[in-house]
Amino acid sequence: MAKDGKYRKPERREFLVAQVVARKRISPNFVRVTIGGPALNGFRPMGYDQWFRLFLPTDKGLRLPRRSSGLWMAEYLLMPRSTRPIGRNYTVRHHRTEGTYGEGPELDIDFVLHEDAKGELGPAAKWARDAAPGDELGIFDEGITFLPPESARWRLLVGDESALPAIVGILGSTADTVRTEAYIEVRDPADAQAVEPREGTTVHWVTRGAGSQPGDAALAAVRAAVLPDGPGYAWAAGGQRLATGVRRHLVADRGFGKESVTFTGYWR
Ligand SMILES: Cc1cc2nc3c(=O)[nH]c(=O)nc-3n(C[C@H](O)[C@H](O)[C@H](O)COP(=O)(O)OP(=O)(O)OC[C@H]3O[C@@H](n4cnc5c(N)ncnc54)[C@H](O)[C@@H]3O)c2cc1C
Incomplete structure (x- = not known):
């Protein structure tokens, strides 16, 4: 696997066209969309917080950049607005080599049904809510960002619900018993997901209070936490305010x- 600065990128990647095979409301604020299709044979699962760019069709259908090299973004931005796909970032929640809904590989994606300032769903959240078998989308693998140094003796994972798939993916991919404290903020306690218990790992589900800004409850919980001594590694994601707040706190305090x-x- 190629390591590119702060990411571990996939060695080879290309734009893949997949199809929705199932959609399920898994909790009050999450929809799980399962995608499949022969193109997913070209997807290499890396575990952890593996993320990818997701491209949704316009009303003129799904057009994707032709280049997979570093020039793809320029090509994407030069596409006319009427045909340029909506691009967003998502995490691999599960990868199965053999599908449960049909033959061939499948990916599950857990979408937060979040609202914007006007109380409307964002385009990707709305697409997920309404996704139906056969709907097309494009994906482009981006690899992982969870890269603890060998020297770290314990780990801290912090996120809001948009980072829940990544944190649960990290917890499910680490085979060791390094002490790990995970803080995951959700809007509704029923959005918490089952995590396989592991020696050394504690998952703290933090519920956002009514009227509080997303991320503030998780940041307050981390600030109040009694954390292990010694060199640690922290991974934080979610709203920009939470991610930068956690980093600032860990570095300053x-x-x-x-x-x-x-x-x-x-997201911001
Ligand atoms: C590496 C990476 C991995 C990610 N993985 C996942 C994942 O697995 N599942 C997932 O649900 N999200 C994930 N996200 C976050 C997701 O990309 C954003 O939430 C995205 O903005 C959603 O697109 P949208 O079209 O629904 O809304 P947008 O059009 O992008 O945003 C519309 C409005 O909603 C607000 N908003 C956006 N996201 C949120 C949110 N989560 N909560 C509250 N308000 C929000 C914005 O501020 C904006 O006002 C990931 C992001 C990154 C960078």
């Missing part, structure tokens, strides 16, 4: 080196 914190604003 907990003695973390900046290189020991991977933080990603998943």
Whole structure:
């Protein structure tokens, strides 16, 4: 696997066209969309927080950039607005080599049904809510960002619900018993997902109170936490405010080196 700065990128990648095979409301604020199709034979699962770019069709259908090299973004931005697909970022929740809904590989994607300031669903959330078998989408693999240094003796994972798939993916991919404290903020306690218990790992589900800004409850929980001593590695993602708030706190108040914190604003 190629390591490219703060990401571990897939060695080879291309734009893949997949189809929806199933959609299920799994909790009050989450919809799970399962995608499949022969093109997914070209998708290499990496586990952890593996993420990808997701492209949704316009009313003129699904057109994707032809290039997979570093020039794809320029090509994407040069596409006319009327045919340029809606591009967003999502996480592999599960990958199955043999599908449960049909033959061949499948990917599950857990979409948060979040609203914008006007109370409307964002385009990707709305697409997921309404997705039906046969609907097409494009995906482009981006790899993983969870890269703990060998020296880290414990780990901290923090996120809001948009990072729930990534944190649960990280917990499910690590085979060791390194002490891990995970803080996941959800709007509704019923959005919490089952996590396989593992020695050394504690998952703290934090519920956002009515009227509080997304991320504030998780940040407050981390600030109040009694965390292990010794060199740690932290991974934080979710709203920009949460991701940067966690990093600032760890570096300013907990003695973390900046290189020991991977933080990603998943939305703003
Ligand atoms: C690497 C990576 C992996 C991600 N993985 C996932 C994933 O697996 N599941 C998932 O649901 N999201 C994930 N996200 C976040 C997702 O890409 C964003 O939430 C995205 O903005 C949703 O697109 P949209 O079209 O629904 O809304 P947009 O059109 O992008 O946004 C519409 C409005 O909603 C607000 N908004 C956007 N997202 C949220 C949110 N989560 N909560 C509250 N308000 C929001 C925006 O501020 C904006 O006002 C990931 C992001 C990154 C960078």
